[in-house]
Amino acid sequence: MKVLIMHTDLRVYWRRRLIYLRNFLKSKDIDLYAIELFGKGSPYVFDPFTKTELWWDCLFPYNSNNELSKHQIKNRVFSKLNEINPDVIIAGSIVFYSGALGIRWAKRNKKKFIMFDDAKPSSVKRNFLVQGIKNLITSQIDALWLPSNDYDEEYSSLYNKKAIHFFYGYNCIDNQLFKFNNQKKFDNNKIICIARLVPIKNIQNLLRAWKFVNENNDFNTLIILGDGPLFPELRNFANSIKLNNVAFLGAVAHDKIPQYLHEADAFILPSWTESWGLVVNEAMAAGLPVLLSNKVNASNTLLKDGINGYSFSPGNIAEMQQKLIAFINLPEPAKKEMSANSLKIINTMNYENMGNELLATLNLLKTKRNKKLGLLHYIAINLWYGRYNTFGWDRVEKN
Incomplete structure (x- = not known):
């Protein structure tokens, strides 16, 4: 055949x-x-x-x-x-x-x-x-x-x-490429977003939500990995609202992405819409809990709310804030359990x-x-x- x-x-x-x-x-x-x-x-x-x-x-x-x-x-x-x-x-x-x-x-x-x-x-x-x-x-x-x-x-x-x-x-995806070989620890104080910087990714609302986190939990850093036409505008917006703990790292080679995921405690994707969102697969294969917009289609299959992460509406900034704070305030054993659940779920795909x-x-x-x-x-x-x-x-x- x-x-x-x-x-x-x-x-x-x-x-x-x-x-x-x-x-x-x-x-x-x-x-x-x-x-x-x-x-x-x-x-x-x-x-x-x-x-x-x-x-x-x-x-x-x-x-x-x-x-x-x-x-x-x-x-x-x-x-x-x-x-x-x-x-x-x-x-x-x-x-x-x-x-x-x-x-x-x-x-x-x-x-x-x-x-x-x-x-x-x-x-x-x-x-x-x-x-x-x-x-x-x-x-x-x-x-x-x-x-x-x-x-x-x-x-x-x-x-x-x-x-x-x-x-x-x-x-x-090739889950093995993102596998973390050591025991996962949650002491990095980093939440990572990997996305092309275009309107549909809803990064500006994420920055608005992170402003609240910044004011109430200033030892955590938001990592934004990716490039796009909105890069300068979003960086200027972050400066205008006096965000301190946010890092725009630009685009990196795809084979470097696992390293950045391994150095984070959780992954967030606030998109207005995603036909799927394969970066979610990557984050989960790296053992990360995931915080996902309910308009990311992958969330309907891969995210179990409260089990391996949290869901939120992309237009509800207050809800996004709540879910970010909820994850940050979890004790380490609960974060490790979410990590294990992400791996268990993604290994079926x-x-x-x-x-x-x-x-x-x-x-x-x-x-x-x-x-x-x-x-x-x-x-x-x-x-x-x-x-x-x-x-x-x-x-x-x-x-």
């Missing part, structure tokens, strides 16, 4: 996932291939395509999508798919070129198609017509790969679970589980007949090309 994973780009967290899956599936006599569409235009510009593996290719390594016509993209994608001729295509949502063209090729060639998605439908605003077309096309996928079963309620209201197989666990979930799904799909397209499905799939637009991903819409 040949399986192909295709997306706009497969950077950062996908790198190790794909290498693991390639080796894991190879042991089951399944060949895995990977295709990235564009080498430029990604939010992950700091992680360029540098692959040399024969099974992993980038179709337009020197282009972004807006430098190409949809026909150029389609022709190159179809040519590569014809060359590999996979039995199963795994691709992102059909709103992207990878998903839209992947399902079109799969249906034309009587192959199976799996879609992965970590955005909850309720978090994406579309007009009735566009959402209807998306639902029409997506109803023809064979399986849906979601981060966790927390997504079931929203997706099962749109798609029939009897017709589409749901499975889980792709939003994982790992590469082994991801591989087993995918393997079980591939075996299931071998027993399923190909779906027959209705006229409307056929028209929608063959007219829709997908798109790639990251404009506004880091902005917050205020009502």
Whole structure:
């Protein structure tokens, strides 16, 4: 069996996932291939395509999508798919070129198609017509790969679970990279936030909340790790409200992040919204209790309030203050228990589980007949090309 994973780009967290899956599936006599569409235009510009593996290719390594016509993209994608001729295509949502063209090729060639998605439908605003077309096309996928079963309620209201197989666990990281080998101590007096400094991360409200902490518990320091267009504005804001115990460290290499996590007592992420938030996985794999906005989707699966951290509303500064103080005032044994609980929870979301979930799904799909397209499905799939637009991903819409 040949399986192909295709997306706009497969950077950062996908790198190790794909290498693991390639080796894991190879042991089951399944060949895995990977295709990235564009080498430029990604939010992950700091992680360029540098692959040399024969099974992993980038179709337009020197282009972004807006430098190409949809026909150029389609022709190159179809040519590569014809060359590999996979039995199963795994691709992102059909709103992207990878998903839209992947399902079109799969249906034309009587192959199976799996879609992965970590955005909850309720978090994406579309007009009735566009959402209807998306639902029409997506109803023809064979399986849906979601981060966790927390997504079931929203997706099962749109798609029939009897017709589409749901499975889980792709939003994982290499937990071992973040493992703390020594006994965790909670005497660092540091709480860390790792985030790109853009409006959607809600760092200004975190600084407002930290002002209260600063005034009532001035021996703790807030570490902000990350860069972005708001860096100077946020640093000036911290100075304007006379925050003393806050450190803006800027961006660091990804392989240095575990060290900063190990030197902290807890992790906080106050985002207005996150489709998942893989930095939460990293913090928990490093043994940190987590303080999370209830709009971070990872919190619904990974955070047990009062067990391995605390939840708060991103717009409620007083509540954020309360949760910060509540954690800081915990005795060390309680913090150690939260740390142990974080490790226990994150260890259920790992590469082994991801591989087993995918393997079980591939075996299931071998027993399923190909779906027959209705006229409307056929028209929608063959007219829709997908798109790639990251404009506004880091902005917050205020009502």
